[in-house]
Each structure stands twice: as structure tokens, then as C-alpha cells.
Amino acid sequence: MAVVALRPSFVGAVRGEALKLSRQLSFWLTLAGGIVLLAVIVLAISGASGLKEGLVADPTAWAYNMLxxxxxxxxxxxxIFLLLFGARLIGMEYSSGTIRIAYARGIGRLRLLLAKLFTLAVVGVALFAGYLVVAGAIVLLIVAALSGSLDPVRQVTNEFWADSGRWALVQGISMGMAILLAAAAAGVGRSLAFAIAAALAFYPADNFLNILEILGIRATGHDQPWTAISQYQLGANLNVVLNLIEPGHHSRPVFASPLAPVDATHALVVIAVYALIFAAIAVSRTVRPDVLE
Structure with a gap:
């Protein structure tokens, strides 16, 4: 009788990665800390001056501010959450040496990587859905407390709801980039410490580069090459893409933006190129490691 070697399935691999995340105390403590921080911010918002007047005067503008x-x-x-736990989920295998055990059991290198990425994507979707429910309930409670009813919600224009859909799309892009960045950082460093440090440092460094470019313009008296560099930074393009795809351009970037105007196509192409680079790094480092594992 022939003996058939059983190999771990993709579904089983995803289940295993989900268990790794769910059994980390830091995972739940970080979620709890985020909820506490959200509660503090909500208290600050509810005590802001002119909140009721703004709602009564222009419900749509008020809704855009809340968004x-x-x-x-x-x-x-x-x-932060996906960068931290994405880098941790992938990098911990290298630091602990369990990556060799996983490969020895017959799971393919790409299958294991895809299982981790899929698990992180599911976590991202769950985070997004949960946040929509919680934040939506909070906003409705604020509206009811300020106006005594939910009538202002009915006065919000269709343009706002369409822009909310665009906002959701951009959040999906942002979360996807965070997951790919974490995978690339783990692949390059092949250690938990490096993966977390590199993943979390990327966007702050990207924003800080924007400051250096402004200083470069002032020091040299020339816009180039500083403005051109800023137009191809990942963080800067992510920060402005929502404003660019909104017909009314209601959103405003909170962090660094390109020092010269870009259009939506440019921003989306730059983001896509970075996504391909991160994915290529993660895959190449998985398929062709430094040593045989």
C-alpha cells in the first residue's frame, strides 16, 4: 500500500497563524489600549466648543469634520497595529527558528507567507468593520445628545456618503500597504527586532524626509530635486490620495504631502509601485533565503 505524505493545507496554515496572533497577550492589550485612547478622544471631542452650533448650522460640514x-x-x-503585529507574526518565525520546523513539515515557503498575509488581511478587515460599528455608534450618540434626534443625519448630502466610500477604499489601500511593508521588513531583516523597528520607522522617516526637503529648498534656493523627490514618497502620496479622488476635495492631509501638485493617477501609480516592491522583496526573500532552512 502506497503511503501518501500529507502536507499542511492553506486553510490549516491560516488557522495556525490566527492562533498565533490570538494567543499573544500583547495583541489583546494593544486592542484594549486603542479602545481606551478612543474613549479619551471622544470625551475631548464631546467637550469641544461650538459642536452643537456646527451640527445645527451645516450637518454635512459637521459630518465631514467627524469623518x-x-x-x-x-x-x-x-x-501601527498592522505594522507591529504583521512584522511580529512574520519575524518571530525567524528569530525563534520555528520557520525551519514549518518548512520541514512540508508547507511551501510561499504558502506560509501567503497564509500570514491573508491572516493579517482578515485582521485588518475585522478591525475596520469593528471600528465602523463603534465609531458610527459614537457619532450617532453625539448627534442624538446634541440635537435630541437623528434628524441631522438625514440632512447629510449624498456627496458625503459617496466620499465615505472613497475614504473606506483608501483605508483598505493603507492597510494593505502596512501589511506588505511589514512583510518586506521581516524578509529583509529576518529577525523580530529588525522587522518591528524597520516597519514602525518607515513612515515617520518618510514624513521627516519631507522636512529635510523643505530645508534643502531653503538652503539651496532651488526647488529641484527636492520637490521631485517628494512626489515619489509613499507616505506623501498616501496622505493626499483621498483628497485627489474626492470630487469636492473635502479631505485634508494630516501629515506630509508632496511639495509639488500631483494628480490622483500619479498618487495611485506611486502607491502601486511601492506595493509591488514590498511584495517582491517579501517573496524573493522567502523563496531564496540566505541559507537553506
């Missing part, structure tokens, strides 16, 4: 506030909170929070 800007809560949208920024999610973009920063989800980005």
Missing part, C-alpha cells in the same frame, strides 16, 4: 477626526484616528491606529 476627518475619526478617519485619522483609524488610519494611524490601524497602521
Amino acid at each position: 476627518a477626526v475619526f478617519g485619522t484616528i483609524f488610519q494611524i491606529g490601524s497602521g
